[in-house]
Amino acid sequence: MNTKSYVEKNKDRFINELVELLKIPSISADPAYKDDVIKTSEVIKNSLLEAGCDKVEICETPGYPIVYGEKIIDPNLPTVLVYGHYDVQPPDPINLWDSPPFEPVIKKTDLHPEGAIFARGACDDKGQMYMHVKAMEYMTANNDLPCNVKFMIEGEEEVGSESLGWFLERNREKLANDVILISDTGMIAKDVPSITTGLRGLSYVEVEVTGPNRDLHSGLYGGAVANPINILCDMISQLQDEDNRITIPGFYDKVEELSAEERAEMAKAPFSQEAYNKALDIAQEHGEKGYTTNERNSIRPTLDVNGIWGGYTGEGAKTVIASKAYAKISMRLVPDQDWHEITDLFKKHFESIAPAGVKVKVNPHHGGTAYVTPIDSLGYKAASAAYEDTFGKTPIPQRSGGSIPIVALFEKELNSKSILMGFGLDSDAIHSPNEHFGVWNYLKGIETIPHFYKHFTEMSK
Ligand code: BES
Numbered sequence: 211m212n213t214k215s216y217v218e219k220n221k222d223r224f225i226n227e228l229v230e231l232l233k234i235p236s237i238s239a240d241p242a243y244k245d246d247v248i249k250t251s252e253v254i255k256n257s258l259l260e261a262g263c264d265k266v267e268i269c270e271t272p273g274y275p276i277v278y279g280e281k282i283i284d285p286n287l288p289t290v291l292v293y294g295h296y297d298v299q300p301p302d303p304i305n306l307w308d309s310p311p312f313e314p315v316i317k318k319t320d321l322h323p324e325g326a327i328f329a330r331g332a333c334d335d336k337g338q339m340y341m342h343v344k345a346m347e348y349m350t351a352n353n354d355l356p357c358n359v360k361f362m363i364e365g366e367e368e369v370g371s372e373s374l375g376w377f378l379e380r381n382r383e384k385l386a387n388d389v390i391l392i393s394d395t396g397m398i399a400k401d402v403p404s405i406t407t408g409l410r411g412l413s414y415v416e417v418e419v420t421g422p423n424r425d426l427h428s429g430l431y432g433g434a435v436a437n438p439i440n441i442l443c444d445m446i447s448q449l450q451d452e453d454n455r456i457t458i459p460g461f462y463d464k465v466e467e468l469s470a471e472e473r474a475e476m477a478k479a480p481f482s483q484e485a486y487n488k489a490l491d492i493a494q495e496h497g498e499k500g501y502t503t504n505e506r507n508s509i510r511p512t513l514d515v516n517g518i519w520g521g522y523t524g525e526g527a528k529t530v531i532a533s534k535a536y537a538k539i540s541m542r543l544v545p546d547q548d549w550h551e552i553t554d555l556f557k558k559h560f561e562s563i564a565p566a567g568v569k570v571k572v573n574p575h576h577g578g579t580a581y582v583t584p585i586d587s588l589g590y591k592a593a594s595a596a597y598e599d600t601f602g603k604t605p606i607p608q609r610s611g612g613s614i615p616i617v618a619l620f621e622k623e624l625n626s627k628s629i630l631m632g633f634g635l636d637s638d639a640i641h642s643p644n645e646h647f648g649v650w651n652y653l654k655g656i657e658t659i660p661h662f663y664k665h666f667t668e669m670s671k
């Protein structure tokens with residue numbers, strides 16, 4: 211049986227199995243969900259065994275376990291290493307969900323007339339990771355597995371993959387492979403398949419501004435002492451100039467500039483600014499002068515406040531000057547910016563622009579390195595051929611604005627290229643309320659993946 215008929219025959223079961231997986235709230239950021247995260251690793255282990263892996267183990271780490279599985283059919287054949295994550299983002303704000311985040315429902319949408327599964331993790335990344343488990347099931351059940359396979363599914367991607375770095379260093383041999391296959395990104399549109407050829411890096415920091423030693427009456431003291439919230443807003447606004455360029459000295463020094471040809475090539479991808487604005491309900495786009503929307507969100511670095519708090523935010527009004535104000539700030543980085551260096555530059559600059567009336571603390575969180583992969587590698591060509599088989603179209607290479615910090619580390623530690631075959635849409639609302647994954651996309655992913663194995667094995671000969 212070919213992959214298309216197998217998917218057609220088993221689609222209801224494939225959907226039901228994913229729905230069950232989505233019911234477990236594997237929120238890695240919140241310690242209250244520890245047992246659920248661990249339980250999810252066990253469910254993945256069993257699904258890999260059922261899909262035909264010969265050996266599956268739950269590998270303990272200083273953090274959440276990594277599920278490792280393999281089927282080695284012949285050491286002389288190539289080995290594909292599949293990476294994915296079983297942890298999910300917190301569902302907050304919960305009141306903005308139309309249905310509970312861990313009670314999956316299937317609903318039709320304009321872009322998903324066949325239905326989409328609504329649940330936290332549906333697209334990022336349980337749904338996309340599970341496509342690989344089901345593709346494996348197809349290959350083993352139909353005697354259609356052409357090479358060796360290894361699976362490495364982690365539970366800390368959404369919190370920085372710290373244990374995975376630890377695991378890589380200790381298991382280079384075990385994880386040896388010829389290509390790494392990942393579905394944790396998106397594609398341009400259902401009729402415009404694309405392969406992600408770049409990811410941005412990240413520097414994430416938290417800042418704390420302290421004014422007076424206690425909260426003050428805003429009438430008795432207002433106007434005479436620095437208000438940390440006012441000051442924080444002022445400092446943040448200074449981080450970008452009128453052209454929306456970041457003002458941190460040295461920030462752009464190492465940024466890779468694309469050639470006019472490369473930018474012209476990028477601009478060929480189908481895109482409508484009007485549809486983009488309409489989908490987001492915005493009157494106008496916004497960003498760094500001299501760049502298009504698709505350049506701003508992929509090949510250019512950014513600085514965004516992710517959260518800001520302090521003072522009184524409860525019901526009604528309270529007249530107060532808070533002692534402290536806070537913000538969480540992320541900087542998306544591009545090749546060849548070094549995230550440690552950028553974090554240092556930020557810290558120095560942010561401290562230097564603080565007025566004397568406040569104290570400023572910068573606490574670095576996690577970070578990650580950007581990634582770009584060429585389109586003439588064996589892995590890229592095999593992926594391209596796979597999409598041609600199932601979509602009848604050559605996929606477009608596309609650099610994404612998101613980050614999967616571990617991908618740069620794979621190249622460094624395991625010396626292999628990662629191929630990013632994502633099947634989600636930008637509108638699938640990952641990390642947001644009402645995250646969903648199109649049933650069509652899910653099934654198309656399962657159908658396409660085995661074609662990658664076939665082409666990669668043939669091209670490796
Ligand atoms: N799967 C996403 C990254 C992604 C999504 C890349 C869509 C490209 C297209 C991943 O789970 C994620 O959310 N990464 C975080 C970084 C991480 C260190 C928390 C991100 O990009 O914010």
Ligand code: MN
Binds near residue numbers: 367394
């Ligand atoms: Mn993800």
Ligand code: MN
Binds near residue numbers: 299334368640641
């Ligand atoms: Mn994510």
